Amino acid sequence: MKAARYTTLITLGTDGRPQARIVDPAFWDKDLTIWIATNPLTRKVAEIQRDNRVTLLYFNTKLGEYVTVLGTATLVTDSTSKVRHWKADWAPFYKSGSRGNDYMLIRVKPSRLEVVSPSHKVVSDPKTWLPASVDLP
Numbered sequence: 505m506k507a508a509r510y511t512t513l514i515t516l517g518t519d520g521r522p523q524a525r526i527v528d529p530a531f532w533d534k535d536l537t538i539w540i541a542t543n544p545l546t547r548k549v550a551e552i553q554r555d556n557r558v559t560l561l562y563f564n565t566k567l568g569e570y571v572t573v574l575g576t577a578t579l580v581t582d583s584t585s586k587v588r589h590w591k592a593d594w595a596p597f598y599k600s601g602s603r604g605n606d607y608m609l610i611r612v613k614p615s616r617l618e619v620v621s622p623s624h625k626v627v628s629d630p631k632t633w634l635p636a637s638v639d640l641p
Contacts, residue, residue: 512561513540513610515551515577522559523551529560529612530591536640538573538612539589541598544581548610552577558612569621572635573614580609614640 510526517523525548530539538560542548552558560573580586589609590602598607618635619626626636 575614
C-alpha cells in the first residue's frame with residue numbers, strides 16, 4: 505500500500521482515553537520503524553513518557569484500504585537521528601530545522617499490523633470484520 509501523506513497517531517491521555525491527532529510521518533525504514541517529528545512540549549510527548557503504547561492509522565480513502573500499526577514509541581532527541589530522519593516538509597514547523605530544540609522524533613516500533621486492501625485481495629472477515637493481521641517480532 506502506498507504510504508499516506510498524513511496519518512492518525514493515537515496515544516493514551518492522562519484520563520486513560522485515546523487521544524488522536526494527525527501527523528506527517530517520515531517513510532518507514534526497512535525494519536518497518538516509523539519516524540514522526542514533534543515539538544517536545546506537545547501532550548503526545550508526555551503521554552508517550554507515561555505509556556509508550558501507540559497506534560497509527562494509514563487510510564487510503566480512494567481505494568478503501570488501510571493499515572493499522574500497533575507498536576511502542578520511543579522519544580528520540582539525539583542530533584544524529586534528528587538529522588538522518590529529517591523531512592524537508594517539516595521545515596515550516598521547526599524554525600531551527602533538524603538541529604533545533606523545538607524538534608524531536610518519535611520512533612514507533614511496530615508489533616502488529618492490521619491490513620485491509622481489497623485491491624490486493626486482503627479483506628476483513630465477512631462475519632466479524634476482523635482485518636488480516638501480522639504479528640511482528
